Amino acid sequence: MITFCTSKLYYFLKPAIPWPIRIRARRLLADHLRKQIRNSWPILPSSAKPPKGWPGWPNSKQFAFVVTHDVEGVRGLARCRKLADLDQALGIRSAFNFVPEGEYRVPDTIRAKLDQDGFEVGIHDLHHDGSLYRSSRHFSEQAPRINRYLNAWVASGFRSGFMFHNLDWVHRLNMLYDSSTFDTDPFEPQPDGVGTIFPFWVQDGDRKGYVELPYTLPQDFTLFVLLKERTIDLWTQKLDWVASHGGMALVIVHPDYISFDGKPNDSEYPADLYKRLLKYVISRYGDICWVALPREVATYAAQFRPSLVPSTYT
Ligand SMILES: [Zn+2]
Numbered sequence: 001m002i003t004f005c006t007s008k009l010y011y012f013l014k015p016a017i018p019w020p021i022r023i024r025a026r027r028l029l030a031d032h033l034r035k036q037i038r039n040s041w042p043i044l045p046s047s048a049k050p051p052k053g054w055p056g057w058p059n060s061k062q063f064a065f066v067v068t069h070d071v072e073g074v075r076g077l078a079r080c081r082k083l084a085d086l087d088q089a090l091g092i093r094s095a096f097n098f099v100p101e102g103e104y105r106v107p108d109t110i111r112a113k114l115d116q117d118g119f120e121v122g123i124h125d126l127h128h129d130g131s132l133y134r135s136s137r138h139f140s141e142q143a144p145r146i147n148r149y150l151n152a153w154v155a156s157g158f159r160s161g162f163m164f165h166n167l168d169w170v171h172r173l174n175m176l177y178d179s180s181t182f183d184t185d186p187f188e189p190q191p192d193g194v195g196t197i198f199p200f201w202v203q204d205g206d207r208k209g210y211v212e213l214p215y216t217l218p219q220d221f222t223l224f225v226l227l228k229e230r231t232i233d234l235w236t237q238k239l240d241w242v243a244s245h246g247g248m249a250l251v252i253v254h255p256d257y258i259s260f261d262g263k264p265n266d267s268e269y270p271a272d273l274y275k276r277l278l279k280y281v282i283s284r285y286g287d288i289c290w291v292a293l294p295r296e297v298a299t300y301a302a303q304f305r306p307s308l309v310p311s312t313y314t
Helices: 004-016 019-036 074-089 108-116 136-152 220-226 233-244 271-285 294-304
Strands: 063-071 095-098 120-124 157-159 200-203 209-212 248-252 289-291
Touching: 019 220, 063 074, 063 120, 063 233, 063 271, 063 294, 074 095, 074 108, 074 271, 095 157, 108 120, 120 136, 120 294, 157 294, 200 294, 209 294, 220 271, 233 248, 233 271, 271 289
Parallel strands: 063 095, 063 248, 063 289, 095 120, 120 157
Antiparallel strands: 200 209
């Protein structure tokens, strides 16, 4: 398993390693890892226990379904409109998380249009180069810049690049929720999960706090690019399990890896796979599922402050 230190070295060297070599190495590691984690991925049975003070979902809904899109690079940025149209055509509103100072700049017009159409806009890291969590001091130096974007974009949420996380440091950001963790995902460079399929409150001493929204469905990149899955069976298997335990099915889908032209390359998968997931949720759970934006779930959870205490994660 890759340790946090090794992964820091990896992100330092990453720009110098060609993509075909990187992805081949990651696929070998992922195939090896997959054989060892059958009892903890994609389902970690202990994560079904609700946090203390969890009130259940509003309007007696059985579970929540939350769609988020992380826009990694210029390729993803160019596909945002198509992805938003796909969501909209099926009646889904999702959150688009943009990198403020990465390899692209987000035109104000794109953010405004998403906002106008009922989508949410969030912050995804700052540079998306794996450096944000390098040290506590470095994080503190970057936090004011991230806070400026949170304020300027009127954004409620933050997600780090590569799902690096330290729930204590995140208190330095002025947002309603963080979504940089997961219930279980051993394929991530910092693989310690929070072990819950529910939103939970992270308190900062007796001062403020924020809501943590772990993602709970496998990432599209992991399923279709790394593991080369050709069906959505792992998505629906996990979704059914989360639904049966009344949790939050939160998925991350990247426009960068979706092929809309029917000719996916080695780092892409057909848009139809994602479309099938949305159709599955709507047709099977339409009446009993709260299809919500992450900021809506966070606003709801913040009223009750469900807590992981006694904490499985500190
Ligand atoms: Zn990312």
